[in-house]
Amino acid sequence: MYSEIVMNHFKNPRNVGEIPDADGVGEVGNPMCGDIMNVFIKVKDNRIADIKFKTFGCGAAIAVSSMITEMAKGKTLEEAMRISNKDVAQALGGLPQNKLHCSNLGADALHAAIKNYLDRKAGKVPDLEKAREEHVAAPGGETCYCPYCFKEVAEEAPFCIFCGREIPHEH
């Protein structure tokens, strides 16, 4: 089901933990979509000097978290902002179609951490607690999304009524 690289990162995740005096923190996901990822960064001379993560999620989510911290470490903020979900999935040797959204989570969390750092530098103090609650409330309970075109689809729909592609179900 998973590539060797995914299993390697899942079994030996790099950079697990928190940075108590982080310069930037990114939090994305919520229990309803199944994964939650927090990214902590330390920034020095416009570069990501240190990075750690904490993730609640499936094997793919943990591997994505580990991989993206590896990829971002030592990069300038601009370079790190350009790391896309595709880059992460590719570096992992691919992800199963129905787990591709996990790679979005990784890139989003990294970018959120950088944005949080820039906001703090600009003197804005974002309320993380509030942002978190908005995330939890946003999907509205029973929402399902097509993994290809990301439009909302009916629960258990066998195919997406927007893009017409078959939606993989796990069982």
Next chain:
Amino acid sequence: MGVIYLDHLSGTPLHPKVKEAMIAHINTVFGNPVSDHRIGQQAAQALEKARSQVAALINADPKEIVFESGGTESVNHAIKGVAIGLREKGRHIITTNIEHKSVLNSLRTLRLLDYQVTSLDVDRYGLVDPAQVEKAITPDTILISIMLANNEIGTIEPIADIAKIAQKHKVVFHTDAVAAVGVIPVDVKELGVDLLSLAANQFYGPPGVGALYIKRGTPVWPLLDGGMQENKRRAGTENLIGIVGMGVAAEMARLEMPERLPRLRALRDRLKEGLLAQIPEIIINGHPTQNLPHLLSVSIKYVEGESLMLMLDEEGIAVATRSACASGSLRASHVLIATGLDFATAQGTLLFSVGRDTTETDIDRVIETLPPIVQTLREMSPLYKKEQAL
């Protein structure tokens, strides 16, 4: 060290006697049961023997057994067959929120054809209230389909009580008994159901073969149209090798059940007690006493089920998880959500099902292996510390 297989709900290994019978059958019989020559009649005899064996397991008349390609086809046949058979009488069907997907999705198809479905809530143990079933019946109701035992939390539903209500209102009653037949005693006459689905791979028979019990006189239209096999109720040449296996599996289940059942329950309880003692903040799902003896559903807070399953697999322990139905987002089990579990906790669920080859040593290895895995994943989880701090 061999793999410890604790996923018998997904499928059981073949009973040695089943394997033996299937191989003997392949070696000696190849005819088609519908052929009138002696080669064909040899096949017909094997078919009818298996039918009697399966009937005996659930106390049915052999004539009331129709072989199918598994539990899913059996359920589809029952639900769609009654919907078509009684289309002139009414269009309303009653079910519950915790049924197997073969029930849910059969009803999804019928909704497209303008049938109305009432899906009943369950309590925190997953129990259906018979009074709610009676309240949901309308003059338009043609079918009630409620599972005998839930395949994710093990709760055994009050099927006999619901059957009485169905009889009183002259509504056809189907029960999906796939997770129960061959594990616990199931008697169609005691239950009073009209239709009952079962599958061989739940009791050490082969996959891809099942049966539908159709009480004499129940108006069920065929799902597969064609020839006159299975007394015109299921067309198509029978999967005779599988059916022979199912027959022997049914006989072995009936004979071995008095010994199997308490053993499975003891193993399951050992696992339950061990995990409760070793891992803080876990929840045992399902009804505490009215449950399948071989199943244990455990929700482990702050961690996700697939991660747990993968790590156990690395340690040579095969279990199931019901964490995901991946339509873009990982989704928690509809059964666990129906019993009131929150999304995050439902995601962290492992489903253990023990079998006749499981030993106490296997159970002890799981009790030893799982706690450090949980700890590793909890330390990785952003939910762990946060909720602890509150």
